[in-house]
Amino acid sequence: MENEKIPSVYEHGSCSRSAEPEPRPNDSRILGRKYHLYWALGFGSSAIVKLASDVTTGHGVAIKIFDKEFIDGKKKSVKKRMKIALEREISAMTMLRSHPNVVRIIEVMATTTRVYIVMELVVGGATLLDKIGRTSGMSETQARQYFHQLICAVDYCHSRGVIHRDLNPSNLLLAADGVLKVSDFGMTALPQQARQDGLLHSACGALDYKAPEVIRNRGYEGEKADIWSCGAILFHLVAGDVPFTNILQADFICPSFFSASLVALIRRILDPNPTTRITMNEIFENEWFMENYEPPRFYRQNFTFALDMINDSNLDVNVPNLVHRIHKSVLLRGMEQGLQHHQETSFISQNPVDEIIDGIERVAGIMGFDVKRINSFRMSIEGGANARRKGHLAIFIKISEIAQPFHMVELRKAEGDVLEFHNFCKHIYAALSDFIWKGRAEPIDTETDG
Amino acid sequence: MGCMNSKSVRKFPAREDSLDLAAETAFTVNEVEALFVLFRSISNSIVNDGLLSKEEFQLAIFKNKKKDNIFANRIFDLFDVKKLGVVDFEDFVRSLNVFHPNASLKDKIAFSFRLYDLHNTGFIERPEVKEMLIALLFESDMKLADDVIETILDKTFVEADLKQDGKIDTEEWETFVKRNPSVLKIMTLPYLRDITISFPSFIFNSTNVERVDETSTRL
Numbered sequence: 001m002e003n004e005k006i007p008s009v010y011e012h013g014s015c016s017r018s019a020e021p022e023p024r025p026n027d028s029r030i031l032g033r034k035y036h037l038y039w040a041l042g043f044g045s046s047a048i049v050k051l052a053s054d055v056t057t058g059h060g061v062a063i064k065i066f067d068k069e070f071i072d073g074k075k076k077s078v079k080k081r082m083k084i085a086l087e088r089e090i091s092a093m094t095m096l097r098s099h100p101n102v103v104r105i106i107e108v109m110a111t112t113t114r115v116y117i118v119m120e121l122v123v124g125g126a127t128l129l130d131k132i133g134r135t136s137g138m139s140e141t142q143a144r145q146y147f148h149q150l151i152c153a154v155d156y157c158h159s160r161g162v163i164h165r166d167l168n169p170s171n172l173l174l175a176a177d178g179v180l181k182v183s184d185f186g187m188t189a190l191p192q193q194a195r196q197d198g199l200l201h202s203a204c205g206a207l208d209y210k211a212p213e214v215i216r217n218r219g220y221e222g223e224k225a226d227i228w229s230c231g232a233i234l235f236h237l238v239a240g241d242v243p244f245t246n247i248l249q250a251d252f253i254c255p256s257f258f259s260a261s262l263v264a265l266i267r268r269i270l271d272p273n274p275t276t277r278i279t280m281n282e283i284f285e286n287e288w289f290m291e292n293y294e295p296p297r298f299y300r301q302n303f304t305f306a307l308d309m310i311n312d313s314n315l316d317v318n319v320p321n322l323v324h325r326i327h328k329s330v331l332l333r334g335m336e337q338g339l340q341h342h343q344e345t346s347f348i349s350q351n352p353v354d355e356i357i358d359g360i361e362r363v364a365g366i367m368g369f370d371v372k373r374i375n376s377f378r379m380s381i382e383g384g385a386n387a388r389r390k391g392h393l394a395i396f397i398k399i400s401e402i403a404q405p406f407h408m409v410e411l412r413k414a415e416g417d418v419l420e421f422h423n424f425c426k427h428i429y430a431a432l433s434d435f436i437w438k439g440r441a442e443p444i445d446t447e448t449d450g
Numbered sequence: 451m452g453c454m455n456s457k458s459v460r461k462f463p464a465r466e467d468s469l470d471l472a473a474e475t476a477f478t479v480n481e482v483e484a485l486f487v488l489f490r491s492i493s494n495s496i497v498n499d500g501l502l503s504k505e506e507f508q509l510a511i512f513k514n515k516k517k518d519n520i521f522a523n524r525i526f527d528l529f530d531v532k533k534l535g536v537v538d539f540e541d542f543v544r545s546l547n548v549f550h551p552n553a554s555l556k557d558k559i560a561f562s563f564r565l566y567d568l569h570n571t572g573f574i575e576r577p578e579v580k581e582m583l584i585a586l587l588f589e590s591d592m593k594l595a596d597d598v599i600e601t602i603l604d605k606t607f608v609e610a611d612l613k614q615d616g617k618i619d620t621e622e623w624e625t626f627v628k629r630n631p632s633v634l635k636i637m638t639l640p641y642l643r644d645i646t647i648s649f650p651s652f653i654f655n656s657t658n659v660e661r662v663d664e665t666s667t668r669l
Binding site: 032034068083086087090091093094105106107108109110111112115319320403406 | 478479480483562566579582583594598602603606626627630633644646647648650651652653654656657658659
C-alpha cells in the first residue's frame with residue numbers, strides 16, 4: 001500500500017527536507033527495533049531520505065537509505081568506487097559531528113539489502129535553494145549570516161581533511177531558527193547518474209557552483225574548488241541568480257546594487273586562477289566577511305563528565321582512585337586514539353599545585369585564553385586566539401594528589417574543536433616539560449593541524 | 451592448543467552468531483558486526499589467526515607491544531573466559547559488553563571487583579592490592595616510600611573493609627564503589643555507542659535481515 005506522502009522531487013542534486021514527525025503508527029515501520037520510518041523527505045541520485053523517529057525518545061531523525069542492489073548491479077570498478085564513496089561519506093560525517101553547521105550523523109545501520117545512515121533531523125524543512133528560489137535575492141546582511149556559517153563549516157571540513165566537492169544550495173539545509181547545515185558528503189565521488197526523473201545530474205544546475213578547473217576535469221585542489229563554490233553560492237544569495245552564463249569562461253558581472261566591499265570579496269573568490277584565488281585565511285581577514293561575525297559554538301560534549309570532574313574530590317586518595325587516575329590517561333588515550341575521540345588528557349607532576357597552576361595560567365594567557373581559577377586545584381580556560389575561527393574552546397583542568405609529591409593534572413575539553421584542544425595541550429606540554437613526570441606522562445601525539 | 455588449529459579465520463560472523471550475541475548483550479546486530487571489524491584489525495595485528503592474544507591486546511591499547519601493564523593484563527585475563535591465552539570474538543563481545551553505557555551497574559561493579567581480585571580468591575585482600583599498587587608504581591617509574599604505600603593501603607582498607615577482617619568482599623566493595631563513583635568511570639566507554647560510525651565498513655557484509663519497507667518503491 002502506498003500511504004506515504006512524498007514531497008515534490010527536487011531537480012538539483014540530492015536534497016533533504018525535514019518536518020516535525022507526526023504520529024502515524026499505521027504508516028510507520030520499525031527499523032532495527034529503533035526507529036519508526038515515515039515518509040520520504042527527498043530523493044538523491046542513489047539514495048532516498050526518510051523521516052523517522054526514535055522509538056525510545058520520540059525524537060525525529062532523518063534516515064538516508066541506500067539500496068545495495070543499486071551498487072551491486074554495477075560493473076566491478078564502479079561498484080568499488082561507490083563503496084569507497086559511501087564509506088567515506090560516513091567517515092567524513094563522523095569526523096565533523098561536533099560542528100553546529102554540519103548535519104550530525106547519529107549511527108549507521110545495514111541489512112543484507114540496504115544501508116541506513118541515521119542523521120539529525122533539521123527541523124524547518126528548507127534548503128538554501130528553497131530560500132533563494134522564493135526571492136529575488138536577499139540583503140547582504142542576511143546573506144552574510146548564511147555565508148558565515150557556510151565558511152566556518154567548510155573551513156572546519158578542510159581542517160579535518162574533508163573536501164566536500166559538491167557544495168551547492170540544495171545541499172545546504174536551513175533549520176527553522178536560521179541555522180545552516182552542510183550535508184551530503186558522499187555524492188561527488190559517485191559517477192554521474194540519471195535520476196528517476198531521467199535528468200542527468202550534470203545538467204541540473206550543480207555545475208553552476210563548480211570551479212572552472214573542476215568542470216574541465218583536470219587535476220585540482222579540493223580546498224580551492226570548495227572556496228569557489230562558496231563564492232558562487234554567495235553571489236546567488238544576493239543577486240538572486242547564479243553568476244555565470246558561460247561557466248567555462250568564468251566571466252561574470254556584479255549587479256550594481258552590490259556594495260563595493262562585497263564586489264571586492266566576490267572577485268577574489270571567483271578568480272578562475274586557483275593560485276591567486278582567495279584562501280580561507282584571507283576570508284577570515286576580509287572586511288565584508290568579518291562584519292558582525294560570531295564564531296560557531298560547537299556541540300558541548302561529555303558535559304556530565306566535566307560536571308563530574310568538578311564535583312570529584314581532589315583529596316580522596318585510596319588505591320582504586322589512585323589506580324584510576326594513573327591509568328585513565330593511558331587507557332583512554334590508547335583506545336580512543338583509534339576512535340578519534342581525544343577529549344581529555346593528563347600528566348603527572350612532582351611540582352607543587354600552585355606552581356602547576358601558575359605555569360598553566362601563564363601559557364594559556366600567552367595563547368589568548370581567559371583563565372579562571374575555580375579554587376586551589378581547579379581552573380577553567382576559555383576562548384583562545386583561534387576562537388573567532390575555530391569556535392569557542394572550553395577546558396576544565398583539575399589537579400589531584402596521587403601521593404606526595406605526585407599530582408595528576410587532568411585536562412578535559414568541555415566545548416569546542418578537538419584539534420584546537422590538542423593544539424592547546426601540545427603547547428602546555430612543551431612549555432611545562434620540566435613539570436612533567438617523564439616516567440609516565442608522554443606528550444600527546446596530536447594530529448597535524450589542517 | 452589444538453583447538454586454535456581447528457578454528458578457521460572467518461571473514462564475517464554468521465547471521466546466527468551475530469543474533470545470539472546481540473540477544474545477550476547491549477549491542478545490536480549491526481554493532482556486533484562493527485565490533486567484528488575492530489576485532490579483526492586488532493586480532494590480526496601480530497598473528498593472523500582470528501584470535502586476540504595478550505600481545506595484540508597490549509598493542510591495541512598502547513600502540514607499543516613492549517609496554518607491560520598490570521591493569522591491561524588483568525582486563526585481558528578476565529576477557530579470556532576459556533583460559534586459553536587467547537580471546538575469540540564471542541568472548542570479546544560478551545566481555546566488552548560490561549563497558550557499554552547501557553550495561554547494568556551491577557555487572558560493572560562485579561567486573562571491577564574481579565579486576566582487583568588478582569588471585570581469584572573471591573576477596574580483595576591487602577597483599578593483592580599492595581602487589582597491584584607496587585606494580586603500577588613501578589610501571590610508572592614512580593617511587594613512593596614504603597610508609598607512604600602502607601598509609602595509602604591503610605586508608606583504603608579503613609574505607610572499604612567495613613567488617614575489618616582484613617579483606618574486602620563483594621558486598622563491601624559495592625558499598626565502597628557507590629561512595630566513590632569515580633572508581634567506576636573506567637568501567638564505561640561512551641564511544642561504544644558510536645561503534646557503527648567508527649567502523650562503517652561492516653555495512654557491506656551485514657547479514658542482518660531486518661525486514662522493513664516492504665511496500666516502498668525500489669530506489
